[in-house]
Amino acid sequence: MPFIAFIDPPSVGPGPGLTVFTIFFGERIGSTAAPSGAPLAARQEFDSYLPLEDFGGVNPAVETWEGKSLGAGLDSTSSTHSGYPVSGTALVSWMADTSGGNFDNGDKIGFYDSPFGGRYNTTAGGAWYLECALPLILQPEDPFDNFGLYLTDIGDFGSQMRIELRDTDGVTTTYTLAHASNAGNTLHFWGFIDPTGKKYNRIRIRPTGTPDGGGTRFDDFFGIDDVVLGRAFD
Numbered sequence: 001m002p003f004i005a006f007i008d009p010p011s012v013g014p015g016p017g018l019t020v021f022t023i024f025f026g027e028r029i030g031s032t033a034a035p036s037g038a039p040l041a042a043r044q045e046f047d048s049y050l051p052l053e054d055f056g057g058v059n060p061a062v063e064t065w066e067g068k069s070l071g072a073g074l075d076s077t078s079s080t081h082s083g084y085p086v087s088g089t090a091l092v093s094w095m096a097d098t099s100g101g102n103f104d105n106g107d108k109i110g111f112y113d114s115p116f117g118g119r120y121n122t123t124a125g126g127a128w129y130l131e132c133a134l135p136l137i138l139q140p141e142d143p144f145d146n147f148g149l150y151l152t153d154i155g156d157f158g159s160q161m162r163i164e165l166r167d168t169d170g171v172t173t174t175y176t177l178a179h180a181s182n183a184g185n186t187l188h189f190w191g192f193i194d195p196t197g198k199k200y201n202r203i204r205i206r207p208t209g210t211p212d213g214g215g216t217r218f219d220d221f222f223g224i225d226d227v228v229l230g231r232a233f234d
């Protein structure tokens with residue numbers, strides 16, 4: 001039985017009733033310390049709106065990657081997102097978007113347990129995080145209505161990160177993160193909750209700008225950690 005990383009659900013939920021699609025966002029610049037300030041506040045507010053009793057009592061499901069030494073140079077994580085789905089049978093894989101070619105093996109998904117180049121772990125008491133220089137795709141088998149994550153080291157090469165969210169009708173909406181440009185040692189939280197009953201089945205995270213050589217590879221390595229994935233409003 002592999003070790004499964006899991007963070008206890010927040011004790012502050014559920015918060016006030018949410019009635020519309022809502023985005024939660026916070027930025028901190030100039031530190032690689034544990035989450036604090038605006039990103040932490042955004043995360044806590046996000047958590048406060050998620051009911052705890054749904055989804056088998058495990059909601060939100062938080063992927064910390066602690067205890068999952070998955071290596072580097074991966075096309076896909078092929079990893080079960082801890083607690084999602086509740087059946088535990090379906091994989092929730094992160095995929096590196098290699099569709100544009102023109103990348104090195106090191107641009108693919110990598111897992112690391114120590115800070116490097118502005119990317120770092122955000123899990124309390126943890127060490128592991130994921131990084132990539134290619135767009136990242138999350139396409140779980142079960143549709144979801146809430147998602148959130150910490151991002152590290154985004155935008156330091158002038159690009160603007162955006163998140164493309166596809167609903168189960170096949171409509172993709174793009175959200176551009178309102179972050180500072182060319183700033184170092186950054187931490188951001190981005191998340192959304194949709195309480196309207198609408199569900200989503202794909203997320204693609206990528207910088208905007210001109211890829212190197214016209215492929216999908218950007219100069220902007222970025223890290224992600226403490227990824228929330230949930231279905232709370234069936």
Ligand SMILES: [Ca+2]
Nearest residue numbers: 064123126128
């Ligand atoms: Ca972690």
Ligand SMILES: [Ca+2]
Nearest residue numbers: 153154220221
């Ligand atoms: Ca970067």
